[in-house]
C-alpha cells in the first residue's frame with residue numbers, strides 16, 4: 001500500500017470561485033494571484049483551471065515561466081518586478097508584466113532601448129510600509145516610465161490593502177484615498193482589491209481586482225464561512241487511519257507526553273505530519289474528520305504522523321478515511337486552532353504530498 005496522504009484539488013471549484021469573483025466585481029478585470037505554486041495547489045493545474053482570468057500574478061521568474069508553459073498567451077505579472085537587471089532579458093522575451101516599486105527598477109527600465117511595449121504596474125505604498133513608492137514620489141516615476149522607450153503607455157497604478165479583512169477598520173478607506181491622490185490627473189487603470197477588498201469593499205474594485213485566497217475557496221474574513229460567500233474549497237488534504245491503539249488510563253501519547261489518556265480509550269494514528277505541512281502547533285482538540293465525523297487531535301503532531309482521540313468513534317478501523325481539511329472541515333478552522341492562517345497551511349503543503357486533480 002502506498003502512503004495514503006494526498007491533496008485532492010477540485011479544479012472545477014477554482015473555476016467556480018473565479019466566476020464568483022466576476023459576479024462580485026463585474027466591471028473589473030481579474031488578475032488571479034497564483035504565486036507560491038498556486039497557494040500550494042500546483043501552479044500549472046491551477047493556471048489551466050483559471051485560464052479565463054485576464055492576468056496572473058506570480059513572484060518569481062520560474063513561476064512566470066511555468067505559467068507561460070501552461071498558457072502560452074496569458075498575461076503574467078511579476079508582483080515584485082524584476083529582482084536583478086539580468087532578469088529583464090527573460091521578461092522581454094516572454095512579454096511578462098512588471099510591478100515597479102523601486103527607483104532601481106525605473107532606472108533599469110528607462111535604460112532599455114529594445115522591446116517596446118513592456119507593461120508596467122506602478123506600485124504605491126499607501127500604508128503597508130513594504131514595497132512601493134511614497135505618494136509624493138509617484139508623479140516623477142510615472143513620468144520617467146512614460147518617457148521610457150521600452151515601456152507601454154498604459155501604466156496601471158496599484159497598491160495593496162493592509163486591513164481589508166476587518167470591515168470596521170478605516171485603514172482601507174485611507175489607503176484608497178492616498179492612491180487616488182497619488183494618481184492625481186494621470187491617465188491609467190487602478191488596482192487595489194485583494195480577496196477581502198473584492199468581497200467587503202466594492203469601492204476598491206476599480207479596473208483590476210487581484211483575488212488570491214478566495215479563488216482557492218477560503219473566506220478572506222475571519223468568522224465568515226466560505227460557504228456563506230459562495231466559495232467552494234479547492235483542496236482537501238486527505239489521508240487514512242494507519243493504526244488504532246487501545247490505550248490504558250494514564251498512558252501518554254506522542255512526543256513530550258502532552259496528552260495523557262484520562263481513561264482506557266482508543267487512539268488513532270493518521271498518516272500526516274508536519275513533514276507534510278500539517279501544523280505542528282495544532283493543539284490537543286484540533287478537529288480532524290474520520291469518515292466524516294469530527295474527532296479531536298490528541299498529542300503532539302509528529303513529522304509523519306498525528307494521533308486522534310477516538311472515544312466518540314470506538315469502531316474506527318485501520319484504513320478509515322481521514323480529512324485534515326477540505327469541504328467537511330474548513331482549512332481556516334484548522335489554521336485558527338493552530339494559531340495561524342489558511343494561507344500558511346495551503347502554501348505549506350509539502351512537495352512530497354501528491355496532488356490529485358479532479359476535473
Ligand SMILES: Cc1ncc(COP(=O)(O)O)c(C=O)c1O
Nearest residue numbers: 033079160194195210211212213
Ligand atoms: C500584491 C498582491 N495582490 C493580491 C494578493 C492576493 O491577496 P489575497 O490572497 O488576500 O486575495 C496578494 C497576496 O498576498 C498580493 O501580494
